[in-house]
Amino acid sequence: MLTQVSIFIIAIAFAVLVIFLIKTLKAAQGSLDKVTQTLQDVQKTIDELSYEVKQTVRHANDITADVDHKLKQVEPVMESVRNLGEVLSEVTLAAKQASTALMTRFQKSNNAASNTSRTDHAIKATTPNRPLTATERTVQSYNATYEEPAAKPGKNWLGYVDIAAGVWQKMRQ
Numbered sequence: 001m002l003t004q005v006s007i008f009i010i011a012i013a014f015a016v017l018v019i020f021l022i023k024t025l026k027a028a029q030g031s032l033d034k035v036t037q038t039l040q041d042v043q044k045t046i047d048e049l050s051y052e053v054k055q056t057v058r059h060a061n062d063i064t065a066d067v068d069h070k071l072k073q074v075e076p077v078m079e080s081v082r083n084l085g086e087v088l089s090e091v092t093l094a095a096k097q098a099s100t101a102l103m104t105r106f107q108k109s110n111n112a113a114s115n116t117s118r119t120d121h122a123i124k125a126t127t128p129n130r131p132l133t134a135t136e137r138t139v140q141s142y143n144a145t146y147e148e149p150a151a152k153p154g155k156n157w158l159g160y161v162d163i164a165a166g167v168w169q170k171m172r173q
Helices: 002-126 134-146 153-172
Strands: none
Touching: 002 153
C-alpha cells in the first residue's frame, strides 16, 4: 500500500507540475504574441519610413543637380569678376602713377606761380586776418569745387584716367 500511496503522490505532484508548466507556457506564448505584434508594427513603420527616405534622397539628388547646374552657370560670371578685379587693380595703379606725375607737374607749375603771386600775398598780409563768415566759407567751398577747368588744371585728370582705361581694355583684347 505504501507503493500505491507513493505512486498517487507522484501522480498528484506530476499533475501540479504540468499545470504550472502550462501556465508558464501560456504566459510565454502571450509574450511571444506581443513580440510578434511589435515586430509587425516595426516592420510596417520601417516600410513607411524607407519610402519617405527614398523620396527625400531623390529630392536631395534633384537639389544637388540643380545647384551644380546653377554653379556652372555662375562660373563665367565669377571669372569675369576676377578679370574685372585685375583690370581695376591695373587701372588703379595706372591712375596712381598718372596722378603722381600730374601732381609733380602741378607742384612745379604752382612753384612758378607762387613766385609771381608773392606780391599778392604781400598785399593780403596788410589786411588783418579775420575768420571767414559762414557765407564766405560756403562761397569759397563752392568755388573750389565748381571752378572752371581752365582756372583749375588738375580737374581734368579723370578724363585721362578714362582714356587710359579704354586704351588698356583695347590692348588686353
